[in-house]
Structures are given as C-alpha cells and as structure tokens.
Amino acid sequence: MRISDTMVEMVRLVAPHNANPRGVLYGGYMLNWLVDAGTIVAMDVAKSDVVLGFLDRMHFIEPVRVGDVLVYRAWAVNAGRSSLSILVESYVKGGEGARLATVGRLIYVGVDGSGRPRPLGVELERGEGWEALLYDAFAEWRRGVEPLLRREEPAGDLPRLSLFLSMPEDATATGIMYGGRLLYYLDQLNAIAAFNFSPRTYVTANVNAVAFRRPIFVGDIVEVRAGVTYVGSSSLEVAFEVLARGLSGERRVAEGRSTFVAIGADGRPTPIGAQRMGDEETLRRKEEEVREARELRRLRPALEARRPALVSALEGAPSRGRSPPTGRPRWRSRAAPRRPRTPRPRSPCST
DSSP: OOOGOOOEEOOOOOOOOOOOSSBBBHHHHHHHHHHHHHHHHHHHTTTTTEEEEEEEEEEEOOBBBOOOOEEEEEEEEEEOOOOOEEEEEEEEEETTEEEEEEEEEEEEEEEETTTOOOOOOOOOOSSSSSSHHHHHHHHHHHHHHHHHHHOOOOOOSSSSSEEEEGGGGBBOOBBBBBBBHHHHHHHHHHHHHHHHHHHEEEEEEEOOOOOOOEBTTTTTTTEEEEEEEOOOOOOOEEEEEEEEETTTEEEEEEEEEEEEEETTSSSSOOOOOOOOOOOHHHHHHHHHHHHHHHHHOOOOGGGGOOTTTTTHHTTOOOOOTTTOOOOSSSSSSOOOOOOOOOOOOBBBBOO
16 A cells, blocks of 8 residues: 555634634644544554554644634555554645645554554555655654653653543543543643743644553543743743543553743734743754744645645755755654653742
8 A cells, every 4th residue: 555545635614613812723623633634544544443642743834713724634654563653734725725734743553442452464655756755754753753652751740730531522432532632632731831831822833742651541530730841932841741540540641742832912922921941952852843843834735736745845845935955854853862851840830
C-alpha cells in the first residue's frame, strides 16, 4: 500500500459555539477534529480498533474563525508491528485558495477486544518522489522519539488543576476514553493554568510530546496536574500530566506540554507581563518550534495536488515568492534528549 492510497478527507464548518470571545476556534475543538481524521485513516489501514499513543509537533499555523470551512487530510506514513505513524493537516478553504491551519504527527496503536496491542500486519511502501521523502522523514522522527516513548519520567512537581469523571460520551465503543476527547479537555484546563499564571486571552500555538501511556476507562476519576514551566515575551508553556483512578486501580496515563500565545483585543500577540522563565534546554526547544512554525506559515497548500503541504517544507521549496530556507534541515527529527529537571511551576494559587 502506498502513502497516497491511504489519504482520507473530512470537512468541518466552524460554528459560533466552537469559538472563543475573539471569534477564534478553540484549540480543543481543533485537536479533537484532527484526532478524528487520524483515527479514521488509522482504522481504515489497520482494519481494527486503534488508540492514540503519541502526538507531537502539532503546530497551529493560522487562526481559524467562525464561518471558516476547514478541510482535514490524513495519511498513514509508516507502519510498525502494532503501530501506525500518521500525518494530519488542516486547511482553511477560501476564495483565494487554501491556507494551512494545522500540522501534526500522531502514532496509533492497534488493539484487540481487551485493549491490548495487537500485530497489524500492515506494510506501507516507501514509494518514490514526495512519498519517499515523507516516508524517510517520518522514519527518522519515529526513531528520534522512541526513547521518549520507552522512558517514563515524572513531569515534575505540578499542582493539581482539576478532577473530572470519564463519561460514556467521552469513550469509544471499547469503553476506553477517546484520545481526541481527552485533548479537548486538556486544552481547556491548560489554558486555565495559563490564565491563572497571568490573566490574558490565550490561543493554542502548539502541542508537543503528548504520550498516552495507559487507558482511561468509563467511570474513572481523571486528575489533571498542570503548571507553567516556560515564559517568553508573549507566549508561555504549560507542562501537564494526567492520572486516573477507578476499578482498575490508580495509574499515570499521559503527559505532555502545550504552548499558548497571549493575544490582545486586535487579535495580535501581546506581552504576558511576567518574568521570563525557562532552562537552557527549554529555550533551545522553543526556538526550534518557532522556526518550524515560521516555515510552515510560508507554505501554500495546493489541495488539488492531494499531497501534504509538509512535503514542501521537507523539500525546502520556495513558497509565496520567497527563497528556500538555508542551513540544516529543520524537519529532520533530532534524537530525543533526556528530559531536564522541570523548574517548579508557579502554583495557580500563588500570589
């Protein structure tokens, strides 16, 4: 099976109830819909139930507003013994063509009726041209994040932010909480952590290194711990971890980080007004994320071509009349470094 054969497409209309007070789509809805698209292609290729195992390098490129038509596309790029690596993109469709809104990388795991990983027996061809380029880039990214997937470390001394009960409407037919639904809740709660730190209107900028370690079942009590671990001029990062307890015992189920940008009444970034915070590794990582987002923003997707916009970034192709980027390729994954000791976050109750 070739990568191009796996593509699925879905369309969403952004309604008023999907938007924040500035009329911009809430990040939680975007994440849920992106996971919908990824889940559809993963299930179609695997011919079995799947669960979301990892989400990374999810960039929010363009603001999406009420009335916009969003097109989602997803491709299965690499296959492992029991997992699939998926690329998901979304575009705002308009009269002057499409604008790239979001790009992300996801890993799904095939599961049996009891929720345990099962072999998929799927083979995806490397192919030629853009398919080979994308295949190799994802294979390198997967190798880079493998140590993070295998190594589980506490996120740090994060304060409890919220508790909620996992309900039937949050779950799939297997009784396991849907990954997109958890991300929907996490986006809201992480934004609350950002607001508690410095009251502003925030929009989601990116979501990275979200590892789903163990399932959440219907009826579980879900605890979210979150705190600010990086502060820049107009952006901040919230680290989070998720725990669950119920009839299956108490367990740590997920961790990751989200970046938010403060915006003013004009919809443009505005200073947070707090002292900068972040260690050397965090600052280096944030610089790379900004570079990636800047390069993605330069791309102009051609929906009729039915190939991912990310391919143009991998090729270093000029877009919108600009010169191709120079220097080392920024889309090749670096080896995952050991997670540095997380600075103690400021508690939401701090003054």
